Amino acid sequence: MKEEKLETPYFLLHEEKLERNILELKAALKVYWNNYEIGYSCKTNSTPWIMKYMKKYDIKMEVVSDNEYLLAEKVGYKNKEIIFNGPNKGKKIFKRALLNGGYINIDSLNEVEWLEEIDSNLLEEVEIGIRVNFDLEKDCPNETAYLKDGSRFGFSYENGDVLKVIERVNKLNNIKIKGLHIHNTTKTRSIRAYESICKCACKIAINLNYTLKYIDIGGGFFGGVPGKTTFNEYLERISTVLKTTFEISKTKLIIEPGSALIGSPIDFVCEVIDVKDTFAKRIVTVNGSRNLIDPFFMKNSYFYNLVIKDDRKIKKEQIICGYTCLDNDRLMRLENNQELKRGDIIIFEKVGSYTITLSPLFIEYFPTIYVKKKDNEIICVREKWSIEEFLQKQIF
Template sequence: MYYYDIQGIKLTDLAARFGTPLYVYDADKIIEKISVLRQSFDGINLKIKYACKANTNISILKLMHKHGVEIDVVSPQELELALKAGYKGEQVTFTPSGVSFDEIETAIEAGAKINLDNLDVLEKFGQKYGNSIGCLIRIKPHVFGGGNEKIMTAHPESKFGISIHQKEEILAVVEKYNIKVIGLHQHTGSDVKNADSFTQAASAILDLAFSFKDLEIIDLGGGFKVAYKEGDVVTDMEEVGKVLGGAFLDFCEKYGKPLQLWFEPGKFLVSESGTFLSTANVVKKDPVKTFVGINSGLNHLIRPMMYAAYHDIFNASNADNSVQDSYRVVGYICETDTFSFDTEGKPNERLMNKVEAGDIIAMKNAGAYGFTMSSNYNARFKPAEVMVYEGKAHLIRKRETMEDILRNQVEIEL
């Protein structure tokens, strides 16, 4: 189902007003996804921690904050953005991977909760802080889950977390420094379709949890699958809520006290809110296929090229489907930057309403890992961002200029 407007504002009008390429976010969709997650775990002491690496625009962060969603960050810079968006230190969780210890110290100074993912850092934490502050430990439960190998994070060869098979080593460090472990964390991966992977990982974490006496939190990460096209398989949130919620409550009863259940959704909360708008520069008829070349490329939306990710693509300038053709949608970067991949991860053609040069080409599911992974490759400017909030379109990031490209360059005399 193609949507040619957001909250009653036509995509073509947004493109005309703000120019292209352009990221547009529907605030109502984000609020809806927050509600879905809460309803799925009704009756559970649930805390949602937005994995902000998905989209760090400060207006998105402020929207999350306004609706009671806390935040998970992976860098000091994301931490600073969170604080600027109105979060207090204790509402922030710092979940880094392989960072220097000074970044952890910075987060602790800001009052953030710390999630430690290797034994070396756990040792350093114990040496400096002992049991003066609490921490979470990220566990790798050796579970395969997620859409593909690039977005699986809990399998045996993943860099993330401390292997659950190193339980005795973890406990030895904790005992040595009397570390106060307030939470256990795991993240299976992205695009998990059903409760099975979550259940496997949760079972392993909950079994391990009985070895820690001061727990307050069980954090099961995120990774809920969203719809990339009509009829797509998505995570059954009602099933996940029922199965995991029941297992969690049963654990709390056996553990002897109520704990908080945390999730860290990123894509789930923002992906479907985003539409990426570009303009067709050329329609290039070739003996083999017809290309639509747009005024964007992998510098603005790298997911198709990096992950072979599927994005529904349609002609926002032409709602008449009586005349359609197959098009391969490609970018203007001096690389092979194809946007139209099939669900098997191969470049393909899309059946679209007739496209002419100047038409607005829209890509759905662009709210997560779009702008945040953009670059200035080929010295191209990063696009503008707009949020539609309460029926009005708000510019939330200006389009870059040549001044931005040159700002931090230092020209020397030769």
């Protein structure tokens, strides 16, 4: 299958770039904290081929719902290879994961009550983790999305809830909290934020009379983006802070990258289907949508390439728009570039993070996903949806 003959629109994953991200992350961990687990963030891109590929590199699967848990199992992950996070766990799968030795980080009082319901005679010694909520904004001003409201996840460090819940759970027979899960979404993905997360882990550990088995600092790193913070730079600082309280040989470091691994290896390829002038601007319509490359509608620029077969005059301004009937479906403003015509190709690069999982069934259905293997062979790993897929389980 040749790339130039693929029907647009489609996503294209470059295996070589994905492998490079994985190997660079593992190399950094081996240098700075060679007692680690990587849990790939399923929600960031849950394409089964990608999940299976992660397993090949001994990467665990981090999930945040029953459906993601069951998907991980279907792909081939065993309970012990799944990290179960988030506030959306179901009681049945939660208990099953607990009984079968999976990683679990509790996030709500519901889960504490479920733990108290379990017959301890069914359990051998079970070690779980707890999600910590703390005031990152105080330490890193303007770094968090919700400046005054704080994060909504986990048990509060500031009001003492996290230590109270640890004490409550540790009173149960055969269940003990041996891990801290401290993950915060940040605006800039700065090293300083991870330094603050690690300091919080150290403060909590000092209040415990036993050694924690793991510290899970979540994801949110840059990866595979030129000029941005590298894995080595993140891990060097994380290691420096954690070593003030923890020993590498005794406490495992868990990280849960999503976009750091899968963001940069994936392109979205679309085609110009119409060009017209209005009283105000040159409008270029493509058979893609901003929904497919920027589902949060937050980006103001992209990595991109134009595939134009002949020389064209330079156009001062062209507004690239998507196929939908929403007027805000505007992908980018192309300035001082060659004039685009029908049939020209636009390749949006580094768009593998959250785009496929957040693609809507709006006007058009899911596009094809291809993988370009290291030997340049191209394989299809998800066919384009038609009305047949859309109508599954529909009732007329």
